[in-house]
Structure formats: C-alpha cells, structure tokens
Amino acid sequence: MPKSKVRKKQDYTINPTNRTPVKISAGPSPVWYVVLMLGFMVAGLLWLIIYYLAGGLIPVMADIGPWNFIIGFALMVVGLLMTMRWR
Template identity: 75%
Template structure:
C-alpha cells in the first residue's frame, strides 16, 4: 500500500498591528438618553395594553385595527435599537 504524502503546514503568525487595543473616547450615556429609551419601550407596552383593554371605548384606536400592533411594537423596537448605543 502506498504511503500518503505528509503536507507541511505553514505556521500561523498573528499580525501585531491587529492586537493593539483601541481606546474608546465616548463616555457613559447621559441620563436623558436612558429615560427616552425606556420611555419608548414603556410607551409601546402602554399602547398595546390600552388597545387590548379599551379599544371599544376609543373610536379612533378601534378604527386603526391591526395597525395598533405596528405602532406598539414599533415604539418598543425603537427603544430596543436605542439600547445598542447605550453605554
């Protein structure tokens, strides 16, 4: 039976330039940013709760039908997207 060839592996070297730490200049987020972020998430939750509990009494909200879900979840998603910039 013929013997298979042994491949020579090249040594992997790490580029020293890519290992230098990067200093982040931005400090912590201001208090108003956190308040607005949480406000969006709570506003979306409140919108959905009001829609479920009182949609029959509020005519303009009842006329929106399924768009209420888009509005409520949209507000919550805006708050969640803001969390990506929060420090």
C-alpha cells in the same frame, strides 16, 4: 500501516506595523438617552395594553384598528434598537 505526513502550518501572526490604532470615545450614555430608550419600550407596551383593554372605547384606537399592533411594536422596537448604542 504507513504513517501520515504531518503538515507544517504557517505562523499567522499579525504584523503590528500594519495596524492603525482607532480611538473610541467610550463614555457612559447620558441619562436622557436611557430615559428615552426605556420610555419608547414602556410606551409601546402601554399602547398594546390599552388597546387590548379599552381599544373599542377610545375613538382613535377604534378607527386605526389592527394598525395598533404595528404602532405598539414599532415603539418597542425603536427602544430595543436604541439599546445597541447604550453604554
């Protein structure tokens, strides 16, 4: 059986002269940012819990109806999106 030819791969090294250094200010997030982020998530969770338990008794929530789900989940999503910027 004939032996297959071995292909020689080219060396793909990165030329260090082509790279420009980028300075990243990687400090920790301020305390208010973490509090706000967690506040949004907890507020969304509380909104949904209150809607399930007493949604019919609260006039504003009764008038909004199924939009309460969107409000609750939107608050939680805002908090989750803020976690991407948290350091």
